[in-house]
Amino acid sequence: MKATRRQSVVSTFQEIKSQAESRWRELQGGKPVIMVGVATCGRAAGALEVLRAIKGELKRQRLDCPVVEVGCMGHCYAEPIVTISKPGYPPICYRQVNPVIAQRLIREFILGDDPCLEFVLGALEENDLVPSFSDFPRAKFEKKVILKNCGHIDPGQIDHYIVNGGYAALAKALQLKPEEIINEVKRSGLRGRGGAGFPTGEKWKICRQTSGEPKYVICNGDEGDPGAFMDRAILESDPHSLLEGMLIAGYATGARYGYIYVRAEYPLAVRRARLALRQARKLNLLGNNILGSDFSFDIKLFQGSGAFVCGEETALIASLEGEPGNPHYRPPYPTTNGLYGKPTVINNVKTLACIPHIIQNGAKWFASTGTEGSKGTAVFALAGKVVNTGLAEVAMGTTLRQVIFDVGSGIPGGKRFKAVQIGGPSGGCLPESALDLPIDFDSLTQAGAMMGSGGMIVLDEDDCMVEIARYFLEFTQRESCGKCTFCRLGTKQMLEVLDEFTKGKGKIKDLDMLIELAEDIKAGSLCGLGKTAPNPVLSTLRFFRDEYEAHIKEGRCPALMCRDLIAYYIIPEKCERSCDACVGTCTVEAISANEKRIKVIDQEKCVKCGTCLSACPPQYNAVVKLSPPSQVPASK
Amino acid sequence: MTEEKAKVKHRTRRILNRFGRKRGNLIPILQKVQGELGYLPREAMLEVAQFLDTPEIDVYGVVTFYNQFRLNPPGKHSIRVCLGTACHMKGGYITLDAWKRRLAIDRGQATPDREFDLDTVACVGCCVMAPVTVVDDKPEGKVEPTKVDGILLSFERERERQGEERR
Numbered sequence: 029m030k031a032t033r034r035q036s037v038v039s040t041f042q043e044i045k046s047q048a049e050s051r052w053r054e055l056q057g058g059k060p061v062i063m064v065g066v067a068t069c070g071r072a073a074g075a076l077e078v079l080r081a082i083k084g085e086l087k088r089q090r091l092d093c094p095v096v097e098v099g100c101m102g103h104c105y106a107e108p109i110v111t112i113s114k115p116g117y118p119p120i121c122y123r124q125v126n127p128v129i130a131q132r133l134i135r136e137f138i139l140g141d142d143p144c145l146e147f148v149l150g151a152l153e154e155n156d157l158v159p160s161f162s163d164f165p166r167a168k169f170e171k172k173v174i175l176k177n178c179g180h181i182d183p184g185q186i187d188h189y190i191v192n193g194g195y196a197a198l199a200k201a202l203q204l205k206p207e208e209i210i211n212e213v214k215r216s217g218l219r220g221r222g223g224a225g226f227p228t229g230e231k232w233k234i235c236r237q238t239s240g241e242p243k244y245v246i247c248n249g250d251e252g253d254p255g256a257f258m259d260r261a262i263l264e265s266d267p268h269s270l271l272e273g274m275l276i277a278g279y280a281t282g283a284r285y286g287y288i289y290v291r292a293e294y295p296l297a298v299r300r301a302r303l304a305l306r307q308a309r310k311l312n313l314l315g316n317n318i319l320g321s322d323f324s325f326d327i328k329l330f331q332g333s334g335a336f337v338c339g340e341e342t343a344l345i346a347s348l349e350g351e352p353g354n355p356h357y358r359p360p361y362p363t364t365n366g367l368y369g370k371p372t373v374i375n376n377v378k379t380l381a382c383i384p385h386i387i388q389n390g391a392k393w394f395a396s397t398g399t400e401g402s403k404g405t406a407v408f409a410l411a412g413k414v415v416n417t418g419l420a421e422v423a424m425g426t427t428l429r430q431v432i433f434d435v436g437s438g439i440p441g442g443k444r445f446k447a448v449q450i451g452g453p454s455g456g457c458l459p460e461s462a463l464d465l466p467i468d469f470d471s472l473t474q475a476g477a478m479m480g481s482g483g484m485i486v487l488d489e490d491d492c493m494v495e496i497a498r499y500f501l502e503f504t505q506r507e508s509c510g511k512c513t514f515c516r517l518g519t520k521q522m523l524e525v526l527d528e529f530t531k532g533k534g535k536i537k538d539l540d541m542l543i544e545l546a547e548d549i550k551a552g553s554l555c556g557l558g559k560t561a562p563n564p565v566l567s568t569l570r571f572f573r574d575e576y577e578a579h580i581k582e583g584r585c586p587a588l589m590c591r592d593l594i595a596y597y598i599i600p601e602k603c604e605r606s607c608d609a610c611v612g613t614c615t616v617e618a619i620s621a622n623e624k625r626i627k628v629i630d631q632e633k634c635v636k637c638g639t640c641l642s643a644c645p646p647q648y649n650a651v652v653k654l655s656p657p658s659q660v661p662a663s664k
Numbered sequence: 665m666t667e668e669k670a671k672v673k674h675r676t677r678r679i680l681n682r683f684g685r686k687r688g689n690l691i692p693i694l695q696k697v698q699g700e701l702g703y704l705p706r707e708a709m710l711e712v713a714q715f716l717d718t719p720e721i722d723v724y725g726v727v728t729f730y731n732q733f734r735l736n737p738p739g740k741h742s743i744r745v746c747l748g749t750a751c752h753m754k755g756g757y758i759t760l761d762a763w764k765r766r767l768a769i770d771r772g773q774a775t776p777d778r779e780f781d782l783d784t785v786a787c788v789g790c791c792v793m794a795p796v797t798v799v800d801d802k803p804e805g806k807v808e809p810t811k812v813d814g815i816l817l818s819f820e821r822e823r824e825r826q827g828e829e830r831r
Contacts (some may be wrong), residue, residue: 068788068789068790068803069789069790069792069793071802071803072790072793072796072803072804072805073793073805104792105792107792251789252786252787253787254747254748254749254750254751254752254786254787255748255749255750255787255791256787256789257787257789257790257791260789261789292695292732293785293786293787293788293789294788294789295801330691330692331691331692331695332730332732333691333694333695333730333731333732333733334730334731334732334785334786335729335730335731336786347691348688349687349688350686350687350688350689350690350691350716350726351726352725352726352729352730353729353730368688409791411749411750411791411792411794412749412750412753412754412791412794413753417791417792418792449749452749483749483791485749485750485753485791487753491753496749496753499749499752499753500749503786507786509729613810615762615765615809615810615812615813616765635761635765636758637755637758637761637762637808637809638755638758639808639809639810642808
């Protein structure tokens with residue numbers, strides 16, 4: 029690029045940046061700033077009610093403080109989260125805020141000077157007043173790169189992203205040659221975060237070197253793995269980081285158009301991404317001659333329609349072309365024959381979100397984190413039976429134990445850890461013996477799971493391994509596109525066998541058939557969905573065969589989960605005559621009191637929903653689950 | 665009935681005017697049409713096929729391939745039970761049973777009075793609030809059978825209030 033053009037990029041970006049800064053300063057104006065986390069997880073916990081309460085109270089008190097709607101900080105267990113930055117105090121986060129607490133925070137902290145320490149989650153900076161996040165045990169393992177901005181900036185304000193260093197990487201990239209960027213990405217060792225772990229720089233290079241116009245960059249945001257929500261959080265909390273990554277990818281590969289493919293189940297992510305695109309276009313960060321350079325690029329948003337298989341790249345392309353999402357045979361790969369037959373780069377949301385950081389801080393900086401074969405950080409969605417549910421970003425090579433027990437604070441309720449399910453329907457369940465495995469692309473695959481996109485469901489002693497295998501197979505069976513016979517019919521067969529197991533009807537020799545079917549499905553399927561569908565069954569069979577055998581041989585579910593193999597029973601000696609808690613809550617009126625006022629469950633009517641078990645006061649603890657159901661003493 | 669069909673055709677055409685005649689637009693068009701009509705009636709699909717100059721079977725094939733598209737009208741309130749991994753392991757299937765029992769319909773159906781329709785969704789990504797049910801686009805966390813009754817009760821109250829106001 030000519031020196032004058034380079035000059036123009038620098039000055040145009042400086043202009044945009046200083047305007048954003050002055051607008052932002054004006055908005056803040058030395059007043060206390062209140063931030064409310066309103067990503068989907070916050071909303072489910074009641075963040076919108078909190079937001080309304082805050083705005084109402086500010087109006088009542090005639091206070092003029094900016095209220096900023098931010099995304100998800102990753103501490104989902106503490107939602108709704110409100111952060112208050114008042115001059116003279118460190119920025120303080122409050123947990124599980126409800127409308128009443130919100131009003132108190134305004135009256136006592138904003139108006140008064142009491143920071144209401146009883147509601148504090150932590151401070152964002154180190155200080156002498158309240159414990160900060162860096163004092164948390166998890167801080168030792170967390171390394172925020174992609175999630176750095178999430179929950180701290182307003183995803184609906186491009187200014188806020190720019191003020192925090194946004195789009196500087198784009199300005200820097202536009203002054204480099206595309207080949208230099210590709211080399212930088214290659215040197216960083218970045219591998220695709222969608223699960224397969226293909227080197228990103230290599231992918232870009234192939235696309236750049238292949239002739240064909242126009243080229244495309246597609247962001248794969250079809251995060252269909254049940255139990256994974258990292259991409260959702262990024263799209264909802266920091267959409268511009270993704271846009272910036274796509275722009276740099278577009279410039280490096282010589283692409284003209286980009287698509288963000290977001291799944292339909294994420295309506296808020298779709299809205300946020302659309303808004304981000306509009307704002308970027310307005311500042312000429314998208315469109316023709318971006319920042320005065322000769323690079324032109326535009327991005328469209330495409331909403332998926334609820335098909336898991338569209339996370340597979342060739343199926344995703346078919347979907348963009350208006351076809352049913354049937355995968356194609358590879359090669360040719362999309363890098364040479366992609367959307368409308370043109371060279372196309374498809375990257376995961378997290379991969380693209382890494383790019384601005386690599387360009388800005390250099391490949392060496394990025395590669396200084398992680399292991400030999402897997403550089404950078406890994407983002408996980410922690411859910412299930414774990415205390416600190418939410419998002420965690422840790423260096424590659426951190427062990428599963430550190431993520432679950434240090435970042436996630438272990439299992440709630442004093443229960444025992446049983447397994448961790450990683451990689452969704454393509455992954456597997458790893459037992460306690462695997463907890464010291466380092467998390468990277470290669471170790472997890474060797475252990476029989478896979479990195480997947482990063483969903484991590486922690487399972488405890490109450491979770492049945494046969495049931496979870498059945499659940500995943502039911503999912504893949506339903507989502508199979510039907511193209512390959514082995515996937516279409518094989519998964520159906522496997523599901524039928526597992527269904528029988530959970531009803532206590534299986535035979536021991538069925539276990540061998542399951543393994544045989546699993547191998548055939550892996551060998552006979554075209555795409556990742558079919559190739560990996562048997563993984564949850566194989567891994568549970570490998571590590572928890574005794575549970576399968578208990579179901580088959582004894583008709584017993586050791587975890588007391590499979591409904592056909594359990595019964596609820598009220599122990600007469602423990603039942604309290606004067607208490608009616610279970611009778612009142614039973615959803616099907618299956619519980620009645622006998623002549624001694626002892627409660628009895630009518631096993632015929634019982635639907636095994638477990639409401640009585642949670643209703644029974646802990647001091648009596650009279651309701652128990654029994655397996656097999658024949659253990660229930662016959663009523664007199 | 666024919667009047668109804670004509671109306672569907674008219675509304676579909678109005679939506680089609682906003683799109684180019686490109687096959688790649690098929691899914692966005694169907695999404696828009698469903699967004700406005702609530703579902704994809706036969707007449708609408710025929711209009712779309714004609715507009716894109718594609719065989720009708722291709723449009724029907726796409727509609728039935730993707731989970732989001734529906735062929736019959738929805739209820740006034742939509743109930744979507746999340747069956748993601750976390751929700752399932754925390755009893756999402758029990759919640760689904762409770763909805764089925766109370767509404768007396770199966771998944772994919774609407775109540776005879778078209779007040780509610782019930783369906784499942786693969787995962788809404790609110791795994792930390794499991795089990796989740798999305799009620800009219802609002803994700804509700806920790807929905808156990810007793811909360812199902814609570815949500816239905818609040819709709820009932822709402823209806824009663826509206827009834828009183830009308831009187």
